[in-house]
Amino acid sequence: MARAVSTRHKVVATTAAWIVALIIFFPILYTIITSLKTEPEAIKGFNLIPSFTLESYVTVHTQRDYFKPFMNSVVISVGSTLLALLVAIPAAWSMAFSPTRRTKDILMWMLSTKMMPAVAVLVPIYLIFRDTGLLDTRFGLTIMLTLINLPIVVWMLYTYFREIPGEILEAARMDGAGLLQEIVHVLTPMAVPGIASTLLLNIILAWNESFWTIRLTTTNAAPLTAFIASFSSPQGLFWAKLSAASTLAIAPILIMGWFSQKQLVRGLTFGAVK
Amino acid sequence: MGKIILKKVNKSFGATQVIPGIDLTIEDGEFVVFVGPSGCGKSTLLRLIAGLEDTSSGTIEIDGKDVTAAAPAKRGLAMVFQSYALYPHMSVRNNIAFPLKMAKVSPDVIEKKVTEAARVLNLTNYLERRPGQLSGGQRQRVAIGRAIVREPSAFLFDEPLSNLDAALRGTMRLEISELHQQLKTTMIYVTHDQVEAMTMADKIVVLNAGNIEQVGSPLDLYNKPDNLFVAGFIGSPRMNFVKGEAAGPWHAPTIGIRPEHIRLSKESGTWKGIVGVAEHLGSDTFLHVNVEGIGMLTVRAGGDFIVSHGDTVFLTPDDARIHRFDENGKAAR
Numbered sequence: 001m002a003r004a005v006s007t008r009h010k011v012v013a014t015t016a017a018w019i020v021a022l023i024i025f026f027p028i029l030y031t032i033i034t035s036l037k038t039e040p041e042a043i044k045g046f047n048l049i050p051s052f053t054l055e056s057y058v059t060v061h062t063q064r065d066y067f068k069p070f071m072n073s074v075v076i077s078v079g080s081t082l083l084a085l086l087v088a089i090p091a092a093w094s095m096a097f098s099p100t101r102r103t104k105d106i107l108m109w110m111l112s113t114k115m116m117p118a119v120a121v122l123v124p125i126y127l128i129f130r131d132t133g134l135l136d137t138r139f140g141l142t143i144m145l146t147l148i149n150l151p152i153v154v155w156m157l158y159t160y161f162r163e164i165p166g167e168i169l170e171a172a173r174m175d176g177a178g179l180l181q182e183i184v185h186v187l188t189p190m191a192v193p194g195i196a197s198t199l200l201l202n203i204i205l206a207w208n209e210s211f212w213t214i215r216l217t218t219t220n221a222a223p224l225t226a227f228i229a230s231f232s233s234p235q236g237l238f239w240a241k242l243s244a245a246s247t248l249a250i251a252p253i254l255i256m257g258w259f260s261q262k263q264l265v266r267g268l269t270f271g272a273v274k
Numbered sequence: 275m276g277k278i279i280l281k282k283v284n285k286s287f288g289a290t291q292v293i294p295g296i297d298l299t300i301e302d303g304e305f306v307v308f309v310g311p312s313g314c315g316k317s318t319l320l321r322l323i324a325g326l327e328d329t330s331s332g333t334i335e336i337d338g339k340d341v342t343a344a345a346p347a348k349r350g351l352a353m354v355f356q357s358y359a360l361y362p363h364m365s366v367r368n369n370i371a372f373p374l375k376m377a378k379v380s381p382d383v384i385e386k387k388v389t390e391a392a393r394v395l396n397l398t399n400y401l402e403r404r405p406g407q408l409s410g411g412q413r414q415r416v417a418i419g420r421a422i423v424r425e426p427s428a429f430l431f432d433e434p435l436s437n438l439d440a441a442l443r444g445t446m447r448l449e450i451s452e453l454h455q456q457l458k459t460t461m462i463y464v465t466h467d468q469v470e471a472m473t474m475a476d477k478i479v480v481l482n483a484g485n486i487e488q489v490g491s492p493l494d495l496y497n498k499p500d501n502l503f504v505a506g507f508i509g510s511p512r513m514n515f516v517k518g519e520a521a522g523p524w525h526a527p528t529i530g531i532r533p534e535h536i537r538l539s540k541e542s543g544t545w546k547g548i549v550g551v552a553e554h555l556g557s558d559t560f561l562h563v564n565v566e567g568i569g570m571l572t573v574r575a576g577g578d579f580i581v582s583h584g585d586t587v588f589l590t591p592d593d594a595r596i597h598r599f600d601e602n603g604k605a606a607r
Contacts (some may be wrong), residue, residue, distance in 0.1 A: 171359035172325050175420070176347035176376035183373070189363040 028250065035243035042239035043129075056244035062242075066248055073182065073223035075138050076213070077206035079147035081199055087146075088153040089195070095154075096161035097169075107158065118148075118211050128215055140220045141213060146208045153202055160194025166264040194269075197263045200256070207253045224249035275303045275335045275428035277459030280324060283332035285318055287485075293334065293484045300428075300462065300477075305441050305454050308464045309471040309507070310481035316464045317432055319481070321464065324353050324430050337427060347376075347486075352421035353430040358413045360405040360420075366392075367401040370419040377424075391419040394456075410443045416594035418453070437472065447473060468508055471498070480504050502603035505530045511560060513597070514571045520545075520591060526598035526606055533560065533574040535595035540581075543588025547571065549581050563587060 034042050035057065036050040060066065095103045125144070126135075134140030164187070172186045208226040217226050228249050231242040257264065278300040280343070285293040294316050300306050306317040309446045310360035321327040323334060333342045333525040339347045352373070360369050370391055374384045380601050392398045395415040405413055414434060421429055431450070451474050454461050463526035465471055472492045480487040480495065480503070488500040492508075505513045513530045521529045537543065547565035559575045573589060581587060 163355060164357065167355045167357050167359040170346075171353070171355060171420075172361075172372075174324060174325070174351070174353045175373035175424075175440065177372075181376060185362060190361075230365045 011235055025187045027089065028254075031246050032238055033243075033249075035247045037240050037243075039238060039240045042243070056238075056240040057248070060231075060244045060248065062243050062246075066227070066245075069222050069227035070248075070252070072138060072141075072217075072221055073207055073225075073252075076141045076145060076221070077203045079138070079142040080149065080206050081202040083142065083146040084150050084153045084202060085157075085195065085199060088150060088157050088198075092154050092157035092161055095162075096158050097166070107155065111156055114151050122215065125212075128216065134216075136217045136220045136222075141216055141221050141223070144212050144216060145209055148209065148212065149205055150201050151197055152205070156198045156201070157194060159197070161191065163194075166189050193263070198259075200260050200264055204253055204257065220264045276300075277337055278428060278460065278462070279335040279376065280323070281333045281335070283319075283322060284330045284336060284426045285322055285327060286330045291484065293322070296484075296486055296487070298479065298486065299459060303458050303460055305451075305461045305474060305476045306479060307471040307475035307477070308432040308479045308481055309468055310466065310487075311507075312466055315484035316481045317542065318484075320353075320430050320462060320464045324347075324348050324351055326353075333404055350427040351430055352424045352426035352428075352433065354417045354421050354434045356433040357458075358405070358417045358437075360409070360413060360416055364536075365404060365544065366397060366408070366416050366419075367497070368482075369416055370397075370423055373424045374421060376388055381547060386583065387423045388419075391422050394422070394453075395419050401599070410438050411446060413537075414438065414446060415449075420451070422453075422457070426459065428462060431463040433464055433466070436541070438468075438501055441513055444471075444589040450474065450523050468511060472508065475553070478508075480507060482507075497607075499597065500605050502528065502530070505597055505605075511572045511574075516568055516571075521569045524596055524598055527601050529600040529601065530597035531591045532595065533572040535592040536571070536573045537590040537592065538573055538575050539588045539590065541588065542584075545571075545589040545591075547584060547585055547587060547589060552581055552583065563589065565589065 030048075033048060033050050036052050036054070037047075038051060038053055038055060041047065041051060054262060073174070077152075095107065129135045129140055129144075132140075134143070168186060169182060171181045208225070209225075210229070213223050213225045214229050217223070222230075228242065228245045231238055231245050280293045282297060283293060284291070293509050296319065308319060316372040318327060322329050325341070325344060325348075329342055333340055335341065336349055336351070340599065361372065364372065368386055370388045370443050371384050375389060379387075388401070389398075392401055395418060396414065397415055397419060399407060400412060400416075405416065409538055414437075417434070434450075435446050437444060448469060450461075450463075454474075463470075463474060475492055478487060478492055478495055481490050482503050485581055488495060489503045490498075495504055495508045499508060499513075502515070506515070509532055511533050513532050514536075515530050517528050521527065521601045541552065545565045545568065547563035547568075550562040551558040552562075555577070555607065557577050558582075559577055559579050561573045561575055561579075561581065563571050563573055565571050573587075575581075600606045
């Protein structure tokens with residue numbers, strides 16, 4: 001009897017999970033479906049069966065250059081992530097292994113900057129970018145995204161490093177490991193999974209960031225987010241082309257996410273699940 | 275060789291003095307147990323010897339050499355931690371081999387030593403596993419293996435068995451004692467469990483609030499405790515203390531009598547009391563008896579002494595086994 005109940009329970013839970021997953025995934029699915037429709041089909045209304053035309057992709061590709069914004073996205077997201085890690089690793093390290101009375105306050109203060117609406121600082125940032133010549137440059141955007149994501153990167157790494165037990169480092173010291181050997185043989189192998197999932201998550205965050213990337217770029221440094229936005233332009237709204245552009249923009253990150261999902265899940269649930 | 279001498283060793287964390295200044299000599303080959311309640315400074319003392327904490331003042335000598343300022347690895351000691359502190363990303367083999375690799379020992383010698391340690395500790399079949407795939411007892415053996423291969427002048431154990439269940443703790447206690455018989459190397463063992471201390475030690479150091487209360491063999495501490503603290507800490511169940519008027523016939527402000535040194539009778543005796551709780555262990559029965567004018571006393575009876583809650587019993591302390599203490603809690607002999 002108990003077995004039957006647990007099987008029924010499992011079926012219900014699995015069905016519910018599938019429904020929730022489908023609801024979450026539906027906007028992406030509908031974007032892909034719409035991208036395979038013709039323009040008249042796309043504006044006609046809700047329809048799940050497209051005519052499977054690649055017309056929009058061809059137009060998107062010939063009308064606008066996909067490669068340049070793609071490369072901009074790669075440079076900006078990877079660049080800002082590496083830069084953030086460069087700053088955050090030593091910061092998180094010192095806070096995790098030699099905390100002071102103020103460590104918690106500093107962490108909270110860092111995170112509190114994420115609670116401020118970005119639009120509140122749009123004008124001053126825009127003016128600073130304009131005056132320093134950083135507008136529409138990859139460098140400027142990389143710096144911007146580094147700063148935006150830095151608090152999250154520090155927090156994630158801090159939680160990871162905190163999980164490395166101090167006794168293991170002491171054991172290494174007793175075993176005769178010098179500082180360099182301690183870092184190479186013990187610390188790094190234990191910290192790498194944490195750093196890797198922080199890196200992955202941050203690349204995704206930076207890739208998807210659209211507030212600053214759209215507002216601080218026009219053509220030269222415009223990443224894929226700006227590329228998508230450019231299809232809702234003065235010439236009118238082209239749903240199919242917009243969807244094709246969106247599909248192209250999210251494809252790389254979707255593929256990357258698929259291959260690294262194990263790492264990502266571990267990263268996101270770290271500390272919560274032991 | 276592993277003679278360790280502490281001279282006026284003092285440790286403060288900021289304004290808090292944890293170890294006020296300890297003098298202690300640990301002879302080569304001795305099994306010494308530091309025992310005391312939580313927060314008494316026993317682990318700190320061990321970490322000072324290991325070099326994981328810096329001494330605030332005083333000196334630590336190992337085999338005649340002053341190592342007070344030496345790095346942990348330079349002291350020739352090996353430590354087994356409470357949490358095992360194994361390297362989770364390395365196999366058992368690499369965990370055990372790690373200190374040898376750090377010492378740049380040749381691969382042939384490493385292989386030989388690791389194999390031998392694994393054989394001694396029954397780990398041969400687990401050498402390729404990661405620590406995460408082992409049980410608590412096996413992990414503890416790996417930690418011991420990692421310590422053995424270094425052939426240290428002394429082993430330091432920091433509450434190594436407290437994460438294990440009761441049955442396994444008993445087995446590991448025996449294994450560590452056997453290891454000491456085999457290796458004859460100095461071992462310093464920290465625990466809050468007085469049973470571990472009594473069963474394993476050649477010499478017990480009882481600590482309280484950073485001070486050494488008494489140093490001696492297990493039976494010395496049991497038979498001749500220097501003060502109330504040691505008397506209450508060593509022995510299980512703990513010693514009964516009788517104060518005030520009831521202690522008068524023995525001419526002391528406080529007397530102590532162990533549960534096993536009180537004779538029980540259902541007919542007559544020195545003290546009359548009512549049985550509260552009776553704990554039947556089979557071999558023994560521990561009775562908690564509420565005695566008029568004294569309070570609760572614990573008494574050990576034979577397993578076949580049948581009483582239950584509310585029964586009246588008579589207690590007679592064994593005069594020869596009574597411990598007398600003065601106003602300051604020191605033993606009056």
